[in-house]
Amino acid sequence: MEVKEAERIVIAKPVASRPTYSSFKSFSELLSGAINASPPNVCSENIVPAIRPKTVRFKPVFNHAPSATVSSQAEQSGIGISISSDKVLKSDVKSTTAVYKPQAKLVSKTTVSLLANMGNFGASNELTLQSMEVPARPDLHRNTQSHTETDQTSKPSKVGSQNMDEDPKALPAVANSDRPSYDGYNWRKYGQKQVKGSEYPRSYYKCTHPNCPVKKKVERSFDGQIAEIVYKGEHNHSKPQPAKRNSPQGVGFSSDGTSQDANNIPLWSNNYNERNEGSESRVENCNEVGLYIPPDYQGKAPLPYEHVMAGAVNAGGTSETSVGLSGECEEGNKDVAGDESRSKRRRNENQSSEVGTLGECIQEPRVVMQSSTDSEIIGDGFRWRKYGQKVVKGNPYPRSYYRCTNLKCNVRKHMERASDDPRAFITTYEGKHNHEMPLRNTNHAAAAADPNSPTIKVK
DNA sequence: AGCCTTTGACCAGCG
DNA sequence: TCGCTGGTCAAAGGC
Numbered sequence: 001m002e003v004k005e006a007e008r009i010v011i012a013k014p015v016a017s018r019p020t021y022s023s024f025k026s027f028s029e030l031l032s033g034a035i036n037a038s039p040p041n042v043c044s045e046n047i048v049p050a051i052r053p054k055t056v057r058f059k060p061v062f063n064h065a066p067s068a069t070v071s072s073q074a075e076q077s078g079i080g081i082s083i084s085s086d087k088v089l090k091s092d093v094k095s096t097t098a099v100y101k102p103q104a105k106l107v108s109k110t111t112v113s114l115l116a117n118m119g120n121f122g123a124s125n126e127l128t129l130q131s132m133e134v135p136a137r138p139d140l141h142r143n144t145q146s147h148t149e150t151d152q153t154s155k156p157s158k159v160g161s162q163n164m165d166e167d168p169k170a171l172p173a174v175a176n177s178d179r180p181s182y183d184g185y186n187w188r189k190y191g192q193k194q195v196k197g198s199e200y201p202r203s204y205y206k207c208t209h210p211n212c213p214v215k216k217k218v219e220r221s222f223d224g225q226i227a228e229i230v231y232k233g234e235h236n237h238s239k240p241q242p243a244k245r246n247s248p249q250g251v252g253f254s255s256d257g258t259s260q261d262a263n264n265i266p267l268w269s270n271n272y273n274e275r276n277e278g279s280e281s282r283v284e285n286c287n288e289v290g291l292y293i294p295p296d297y298q299g300k301a302p303l304p305y306e307h308v309m310a311g312a313v314n315a316g317g318t319s320e321t322s323v324g325l326s327g328e329c330e331e332g333n334k335d336v337a338g339d340e341s342r343s344k345r346r347r348n349e350n351q352s353s354e355v356g357t358l359g360e361c362i363q364e365p366r367v368v369m370q371s372s373t374d375s376e377i378i379g380d381g382f383r384w385r386k387y388g389q390k391v392v393k394g395n396p397y398p399r400s401y402y403r404c405t406n407l408k409c410n411v412r413k414h415m416e417r418a419s420d421d422p423r424a425f426i427t428t429y430e431g432k433h434n435h436e437m438p439l440r441n442t443n444h445a446a447a448a449a450d451p452n453s454p455t456i457k458v459k
Numbered sequence: 460a461g462c463c464t465t466t467g468a469c470c471a472g473c474g
Numbered sequence: 475t476c477g478c479t480g481g482t483c484a485a486a487g488g489c
Contacts, residue, residue, distance in 0.1 A: 189464060191482060204481070208462085217481090 184239035185209070187216065195219070200227050209237045384413065 191204035200219045207214040214233040221227050384402035403412045 188462080190484095192465075193480070193482095196479060202480085206482095215481095 185212075185214070185235060198227070207235060209235065212236055 186208040187205040188208045189203055189205050192201050193204070195202045198219050200221050203218045203220065205216045205218065206212075207216075212233075212235050214231065214235050216232065217228075217230040218226055219228040385405045386400055386402050388401035401412065
């Protein structure tokens, strides 16, 4: 376990400084570009049309760059974002967790609270929300999947739960972290296993759609935070319609993770459906940016940078924009809890509000605010609107949810701070951009060029 | 009744 | 060829 993180960490280590927005963009842009475009560059492998959501874990260094956003940090730091998740290291694609360690600063509770206010979402599905440790805004962004992605461990899991305190109903969504359904697809968990290299158990999910080959692997921290999410394959169907099960709990991410959430949760729901989560492939080796992505990494989470960047961006904006959903925090833990019966978990989670410790967590009613502002954040080259924020049970830090502002684009991303390692940000991308990057200016190039910008190294 | 989670066991790939 | 590890299967149980 330890090892794992270490590895992850290794992956990206942004410098403490916060990325400036600009830089951020560039970086992100690069990333985004990579993502979107399937540039000829490198990606020799398959071009996956669909975006694969990836979970990246960033670990910000706590240098505090107060203002620096993660992204910037990354850039500045010259992060090298190397992807070295264990898996990555290994050869396999497996988990792709890129760890990025921006120096995020921890934010005071106040900040947190603010953030929280913004929205606490609990995402629970895949993502677990992390507590609000929030770094100042930028930091907020945590990149997941993965899913992954909270930290009860290190932090008082309680915190996360706090949110949950709400009524079960209110929290409805507490979804199970297990499933990542927030992406709009329905998933069935078919296995869970403790993987050698990773600290957390890995859960295996299959898209419940009849002929859909898509599978996803999610590693969740004890907190429920998603440490890593790896998608395989592309959905050969549209997203299921929202109405599904009921989630007793309510909206949000259902415990099941399945689409329920979507249904239930109006807020999110809009987006829930994302497109494909995964394409099988991975990200392929290359980013558009030209960064080389290790095969292993492929398919997995997005590059750290992105997240980072995004995070930074978001961060800036996050608070502002973010909408907060409250409630659901807990879900993420599901897996964690795993063993417990779901029902119990759900109940407990929802009901129990033990949590609450941190003021941060906001127990807010599920409600949701939709992001009022549409703050559009541009981090990775795409414009993102924060539509939710939630504290996940295990993670004291809030998770922020972003959608691509492009009307036709269903891509979403979740960012959160790893509960187990506040310094780490986890970003999970879902879906694939079906449009070009809005920002062309940005400094992708620059970023790329920027020595500070993280570099991805592949084997 | 249907669907999902849990979990131990089994299988396949790789070194 | 053996052992390890990851991924998947499938029974049991719950909602």
